[in-house]
Amino acid sequence: MGKTYTIAVRCAKCRNLLYRYKKEGGGMLIKCYADMITADYTNGDLKCPKCGQEFARHAIIHNRPAHKIIRGKVFVRGHHG
Numbered sequence: 115m116g117k118t119y120t121i122a123v124r125c126a127k128c129r130n131l132l133y134r135y136k137k138e139g140g141g142m143l144i145k146c147y148a149d150m151i152t153a154d155y156t157n158g159d160l161k162c163p164k165c166g167q168e169f170a171r172h173a174i175i176h177n178r179p180a181h182k183i184i185r186g187k188v189f190v191r192g193h194h195g
Contacts, residue, residue: 120152121192130164131155132188143190146170148179 116138123133123143134153135146157163160170160181169188170181 121190123188125162126187126189127167128165130162145175146181
């Protein structure tokens with residue numbers, strides 16, 4: 115397992131905080147593994163609780179439950195470390 119760091123995943127439309135997520139490696143956020151989400155501020159329906167925009171779809175990636183991020187629907191703020 116590579117280096118992990120915590121990021122804040124926010125709705126691109128209204129800036130509402132959706133998740134705190136432990137991300138591995140660099141690059142864009144394409145998926146969130148369910149077991150790496152440290153805090154979930156959504157209702158579990160993969161829609162922003164504030165504006166209702168769908169931001170991800172349920173998927174199984176590498177035999178792990180994941181949320182596949184819809185491109186352009188979220189933005190990320192994080193700290194490496």
